[in-house]
Amino acid sequence: MKTPLLVLASIFIFLTSCSESKPANFERDGVVMTSPAGWGITDQENIDDQGYYLSIEKDGFDSSGIITMTWLNGEIDLNEWILIYQDELVNNIIYKNSNLDFTDPSDDHYNDIDTTSIQFTASILGLGHEGVIHFFHKGDKTFALLKQQAVEDNLVNKPGFDLIEESFRIE
Incomplete structure (x- = not known):
């Protein structure tokens, strides 16, 4: 009698753990997304x-979208922070042997905020990844916002990345 109950409980736990995350609002110190x-x-x-x-990731074992702020x-x-951030990534275990390559800083924007950004590419577990890191001052804070994904996931990640960017504000 316990075996069928155990099997049902296991199936329930598996199915609920695999369900898609619900939308969630983040709000702290005037930062909202x-x-x-x-x-x-x-x-x-x-x-x-x-x-x-803060880290936000696309659900799923085979998903690659991530934003960290x-x-x-x-x-x-900002130039000093860009160098510090690049050094941290280069020495991070995930990127250590990934052929991480950065572009030079350039003027950019995230949502309606003017930023300085650097693009990067990497090969993580043999899969090509691309990303951008936006650096900016807003209010009394200095921000670094990293967006990364596997190149092959560009289209599937775009709606999520767009919603996160559109909802991002600093009050």
Whole structure:
């Protein structure tokens, strides 16, 4: 009698764990954005009351879309932060042997915010990835916003990336 109940419970847990994430709103310290259905907030951390880190990823074992946002309280030189951020990625275990390649910084925008951005490419587990990192000051914060995906997932990730960008604001 316990075996069928155990099997049903296992199936229920499997099916509910595989369901698509619901839309979720993020709001902290005046920073607001929406994680769309099929994407989820996977990590968030207060950085010793000096800033904040947030990660939003597309659901699914075979999905590659990710946005990370880090902000620091106060204003730091963007060129200096770009170099620090690049160094952190180069030394990160995920990117260590990925042939990570950055473009030079250029003027850009994210939503309605003027940014300085760098593009990058990498080969992660043999799969080509591309990304962009936007750096900017807004209010009393300095931001770095990374957007990355497998090249082959560009079309499937676009609606989620667009919704996140359109919902992003700093109040």
